[in-house]
Amino acid sequence: MVVLPLHRCLVFRSLLHSPRGVSGSHAAKESPAVAWAAERGRQPVRGCLRLDSYSTKSGIAGVAERTLIAVKPDGVQKKLIGQIIQRFEQRGFKLVAMKFLKAPEDLLARHYHDLHKKPFYPNLLRYMSSGPVVAMVWEGHNVVRTSRLMVGDTNPAEALPGTVRGDFSVHISRNVVHASDSVDGAQREIQLWFDRRELVDWECCDHSNTYQV
Incomplete structure (x- = not known):
């Protein structure tokens, strides 16, 4: 699990919502964690403020048993x-x-x-x-x-x-x-x-x- 400080989270969010995403020079300068965040799309990163609307989906197997x-x-x-x-x-x-x-x-x-x-x-x-x-x-x-x-x-x-x-x-x-x-x-x-x-x-x-x- 990647846990990063708030200012890094905001950078992630800015890049992910940017039309250019994390391609080009941005991608070259950022750490592997940034690339990982880009692959995650718009999903929130653990340790960051949850800026998206709160989701109740857990992903835990067997919850609907x-x-x-x-x-x-x-x-x-x-x-x-x-x-x-x-x-x-x-x-x-x-x-x-x-x-x-x-x-x-x-x-x-x-x-x-x-x-x-x-x-x-x-x-x-x-x-x-x-x-x-x-x-x-x-x-x-x-x-x-x-x-x-x-x-x-x-x-x-x-x-x-x-x-x-x-x-x-x-x-x-x-x-x-x-x-x-x-x-x-x-x-x-x-x-x-x-x-x-x-x-x-x-x-x-x-x-x-x-x-x-």
């Missing part, structure tokens, strides 16, 4: 929706979709397809269709892995205090919330629960404070 979080019927009955949303907001993730619904059995059957041979599968579908759920899509860096840690172990008896299940659940059959277990799984589940038009792309005002490096 998304996961499905669903408050299950017992979580809704316990009136935990607001507290669960608050935890994800306070962590810094961005909500891009949410719906309150009583899930149809065919949707639940597709969602839990991998468990259809398990002995508890019929009871699972009965439980998940017993009342409304809140399905949400959250976006952020490593949101899938982080959400799993925030939610806690599937068995509440093994979930750590401070996790959703560790704080609000006592039995594996009523563990309050669902969280996608992988990036691929999250993509599949989001497509099941939401139409593409229901996912809202928007710029969060604290995005730069969270991700700008």
